[in-house]
Amino acid sequence: MLAQIIQNLPQVLIDGLTLGVVYAVVAIGYTMVYGILELINFAHGDVFMTGAFIGATVLFLMLGMGFLAAMPALIVFLIVIVVAGIATGLLGVGIERVAYRPLRRKNAPKLIALITSIGISFVLEDAVRFIAELKTGNYIVTAPSMFNHRFNLNLHHIMPFFDNATFQGSFLLVLAVTIVMLVSLDLFVNKTKWGMAMRAVAQDRDTASLMTINVNRVISVTFFIGSALGGATGVLFMIQYGTIDPYIGFILGIKAFTAAVLGGIGNIRGAMFGGVMLGLLEMFAAANLSIITHGAMGAEYKDVFAFIILILVLIFKPEGLFGKAVVEKV
Known part of the structure; x- marks a missing residue:
């Protein structure tokens, strides 16, 4: 059994890293909003989904205009991801302005904002499904193939205990772009004035407003950045997996939230680590559950595995791996 697990390890690492970086970027959207507003924005997973559909739409338009044949694929990809990122960033700002800001002004309970985010999630799913069916007759969309050349890693000749891996x-592309986005965000939050303002608002919103920081503007910027990264990641998901539907954001969003909790909700670097770790663990479960349980459980139980991790983290370390326990002052 152990020999089989080790043989599959290279392929598990490749697949897990691909999925994990997607979780990491989406988890950052959750953790940024929570860090500033203490709100779990469950609509964020569907912003990711909307980004995938916007990217597919732009890609189909460019294909119809002949750009895919006339331009390098990398340039087409950059145009698609920038358009999707800007569009979903503006969508995130619009959601904050229309749905969350009025509740914040009225000092509504956090539960009301949470329920509102779930409602927005359903609205986005149904709106995208309606538009997709109206335009294509089917809400499941298969994007044009890009960067689908397969590479083989002949590891077996070098290390006989490993099987060969392919990718x-x-x-x-997904790995490189995600690393650029994560590093850029980390530098933005820690090295720029806007990043300092975001950290100040996260620390104490009232005191930050007294120090001439425009809190509403900072919150809007936070929603724009988090949503733009989520939308761009939707494009990466579309490029990697090919087929998308209006419901991909629901389960992936919950898993990204799990990753954020695992790393420490409100901690950006923790969200990065939690996403990668969750992706690796999930792919390990998908590849090896059947072997470990002697066929009693298969790859379809990998989602259960992810949520078992969430339950264990909440029981034994509710602040997450990188989070700090908050002591309430009496």
């Missing part, structure tokens, strides 16, 4: 060219 698509899109794996390298």
Whole structure:
């Protein structure tokens, strides 16, 4: 059994890293909003989904205009991801202005904002499904193939205890773009004035407003950045996996939230680590559950595995791996 698990390890690492970086970027959207507003924005997973559909729409338009044949695929990809990122960033700002800001002004209970975010999630799902069916006749969309050349890692000749592994060219693209986004965000939050303002608002909103920080503007910027990253990640998901539907954001969003909790909700670097870790653990479960349980459980139980992790973290370390326990002053 152990030998089989070790043989599959290279492929598990590749697949897990691909999925994990997607979780990481989406988890950052949750953790940024929570860090400032203490709100779990469950609509964020569907902003990710909307980004995937916007990216597919732009890609189909460019295909119809002949750009895919006339321009390098990398340039087309950059145009698609920038358009999707800006569009979903503006969508996130609109959601904050229309749905969350009025509740914040009225000092509504946090539960009301949470329920509102769930409602927005359903609205986005149904709106995207309606538009997709109206335009294509089907809400399941298969995007044009890009970067689908397969590479083989002949590890067996070098290390006989490993099987050979394969990956698509899109794996390298997803990994490179995600690393650039994560590093850029980390530098933005820790090295710029806007990042300092975001951290100040997260620390104490009232005191930050007294120090001439425009809290509403900072919150809008936070929603724009988190939503833009989520939308751009939707494009990466579309490029990597090819097929999308209006409901991909629901389960992936909950898993990204799990990753944020695992790393420490409100901690950006913790969200990055939690996402990668969850992706690796989930792919390990998908590849090896059947072997470990002697066929009693298969790869379809990988989602259960992810949520078992969430339950264990909440029981034994509710502040997350990188979070700090908050002591309430009496």
